[in-house]
Amino acid sequence: MKQFRAATTHSARPGDGAPAAALANRLLTWYDRHRRDLPWRAQPGESADPYRVWLSEIMLQQTTVATVEPYFRAFIARWPTVGDLARADLQSVLHAWQGLGYYARARNLHKCAGVIADSLGERFPDSEAGLLALPGIGAYTAAAIAAIAFGRPAAPVDGNVERVLARLFALTAERAAVKREVGVLAGRLTPSGRPGDFWQAVMDLGATVCRPRGPACLMCPWAGNCLALQRGLTEELPRRARRKAKPVRHGVAFWAVDATGAVLLRRRPEKGLLGGMTEVPGTEWREWPWTEEEALPLAPVPGQWLSLAGGVRHVFTHFELELTVLAATDLVPGLAEGMWCRPEDFDAHALPTVMRKVADHALRALAQPSAPPEAAIGPIRRRTSGPRPARRASSGR
Template sequence: MAVRSLPKTGIKADQASPDQSGSLPGLLLEWYDRHRRILPWRFAPGEVADPYRVWLSEIMLQQTTVATVGPYFKNFLDRWPTVNDLAAADLDDVLRAWAGLGYYARARNLHKCAVAVAAQHGGRFPDTEEGLLSLPGIGAYTAAAILAIAFDKPATAMDGNVERVMARLNAVTDPLPGSKPVLRAHAAALVPDRRPGDYTQALFDLGATICAPRKPRCILCPWADACAARKLGIAEDLPAKTAKAAKPTRRALAFVLTDARGHVALRRRPEKGLLGGMMEVPTTPWEAAPAPTLVGSRPHAPLAGIDWKPLPGIVRHTFTHFEFEITVVTGRAAGAGGGADLIWVAPDALGDEALPTVMAKILRHGLGKGLT
């Protein structure tokens, strides 16, 4: 491992005085007390943290930006102020409220977790790592974040921001993901016994606002004097990452079907798998093959005997592991409704359905109008 020792600062985290003055955690907490971000889920100094709000925000923030999450977080709290309220909610309502945040398995696990906390723990989140890890949708990172932020217990919450800060602070030049254990060890060595929740949030803020992926603002960093990568002039090059393989492309044909009333045909995806339980426009199988032709796709059409009309252009969407290209065809049923597995929705009610982003794109293209 190409790892440099943590630069000496005169005091180690585990030897810090009660106020931690001069230690790396102490310097970071002093900075945080002056510069902490005001976030919808963050608690003011002296305010008792609510584990439900901490958990909800952490699940929402996975693979998503702070700016995107804010309105969703507020909406969820308005509709379901407690974990018991969320547990009692209909899953379809939760999926509708989640639509647009992506990674929809998180929404299903969010509901499952709420049910488990309500049924098995009396509506109170466990305050141990073992207890938290036993809940649906909670992994090592989320458990550590909840322990630290909600219960103020020393825990090592490793997200991308923390990995970047640790790589630079210690000049770890081996690429991710192989360097994760070393970065975690460095992070764990710094977690203080005093104010671990504030320290954890401070580290998140440091990575998000100062130790940014591009053009880190080292002059403003409370750890600048101790940062090995800064001294070597390689801060912006870290953390190194193993080159990713090019994403494969899958293709499908989507059938945007309306009836005599102008209602649009949707159907529900299987509960398991990608976009599980969400609503979709009927499509052909998503395959890594050339764009499907209308003639070859007719067996997958939602209704027989429809005069399908191909639309020009391609709808494109990026998933985590593949690119998706969709050819759209439109058709009109002679009567109202039809099709055993189809759900017919008025155009002005489409925004109320649990439509993932890719399906909203298909409908905007197929209907030729905005979709809110």
């Protein structure tokens, strides 16, 4: 912006920024020394594989490097090329993605691979615009792939870039304005040489030095140019919007077991929360607790349903879920919609983490005769309280 333009036309003064080329060179030197060896990164001097760059960038959306690494390795081992991924079943992709979250990414990943295989000769577009047209690729990811895989002078602005530049230039406006300012500044900072390395360096800097809290400014190659550091604003920037409180939603899950020990599972709808994933059947998730009288008619199979003590609590991005589990055994499979699956075979299904919790809870509760089922369906006690006294089922709320 203004201050940067001034900095590019005058020689650098302490804390007043420096020409873009000088900033880029200093950071690239830092990067060459501190560069992390990640499985999707090309070795120095080698060109990056667009497939690996794309796959890693999708996985890294709102997800940490440490979490992504094992998933990335598993995907590459199983589907070495984008064509291999395109020919895979969506279910197998969702299965490999289970536990990583934001499952729309996996659905769009598969769809995108299909487009590239069927319409683009298994070649990724090498321009930002071409990449942006693909499913699951937004402004950030298009710029990241263009810069990292194809050496284009694009400016991928993620949370790291936003934070680093907000501090470097002491951007104190509200978040929306800062995003716009950062977009402009990022374009001006992008070097013509090694743009991919440069932006990866900024992201590494943000992840390891210019951290959200407790930035290690003594280690920062840009400390001499950082206006936030000069003004004592590093902890305050970037300004964050206040978070809204998470509402609590309530649901009942039905743990239906047949005479062979198989448990009833079903597939969730393709769209929406946990779309396409497998789940334990249950009621809808609503904002007030369920009573047994309300829930029992919704059971997938008729039977003697008993409420298990305790429950399952899971935090999603925008709400908390409290699930009560009703269990029934020796059921007759009959006309139940879904698939009967033995717990030891659950690994064959794409179960999201919340459903793994339900399974763990039900298996543990049913394996403990000393902790009999209870009747109440309602808010789940926090962990700090001990097991509640058991009561007989059918006593209502």
